[in-house]
Amino acid sequence: TLLTNLVFALASLGLEAQLFSLLGAPQSMHPLLNSYFDIIRWTLIVQLPTMVLYYFVRADGFPMLATIALVCGALSNIGLDAWFIIQLGLGLKGAALATAIAQLIQLAILCRYFLMPQRSLRLVRPSRWKELLKTCYNGSSEFINELSVGLVFLLLNGLLIARLGI
Numbered sequence: 001t002l003l004t005n006l007v008f009a010l011a012s013l014g015l016e017a018q019l020f021s022l023l024g025a026p027q028s029m030h031p032l033l034n035s036y037f038d039i040i041r042w043t044l045i046v047q048l049p050t051m052v053l054y055y056f057v058r059a060d061g062f063p064m065l066a067t068i069a070l071v072c073g074a075l076s077n078i079g080l081d082a083w084f085i086i087q088l089g090l091g092l093k094g095a096a097l098a099t100a101i102a103q104l105i106q107l108a109i110l111c112r113y114f115l116m117p118q119r120s121l122r123l124v125r126p127s128r129w130k131e132l133l134k135t136c137y138n139g140s141s142e143f144i145n146e147l148s149v150g151l152v153f154l155l156l157n158g159l160l161i162a163r164l165g166i
Contacts, residue, residue: 005045012041023154024161032092039096043103050107057113060121065113073106 012019016037020030058066077098084094113119126132 002045002049005048009041009045012037024158036092036096039093039100043096043100046100046107047103050103050110053107053110053113056121057110060113060119062113062116062119065110069106069109072109073102076105077102 016034017030019037020033021027025033054066054069057063057069080098080101081095084090084098088094090097114123
């Protein structure tokens with residue numbers, strides 16, 4: 001997940017205008033979007049593995065730790081948004097910074113899981129690549145499901161924009 005996110009973040013460098021246009025953003029908004037995207041592209045490297053770790057922690061019998069991490073992340077994001085956007089006047093850049101810091105807080109809380117001796121999940125280097133490939137194949141249906149949800153939201157947003165003239 002980390003490597004994939006890093007590849008996408010690096011690939012997005014210099015392609016901002018094309019990406020924003022693909023998503024239907026008018027040219028006049030590109031500088032505003034850039035201030036957000038310049039930070040959020042690197043935040044996603046932390047955010048997506050944090051989401052995965054959240055599910056692993058819950059599945060391994062530590063739902064309270066996962067919930068505390070989620071609530072602390074959400075509350076810190078709200079508080080930091082108010083501080084960065086309203087108090088400091090940083091606009092979208094402040095919103096992106098708030099999200100980045102909140103994700104780091106959530107990841108820090110979830111990392112406590114690795115200090116718990118009663119956990120059953122362990123980080124290991126894969127020794128049997130065939131099993132890893134079978135696991136990837138098994139998870140491909142969920143990947144397609146998540147991809148389709150994102151595509152549906154993208155299409156719905158496009159339809160709403162086209163119909164409402166936004």
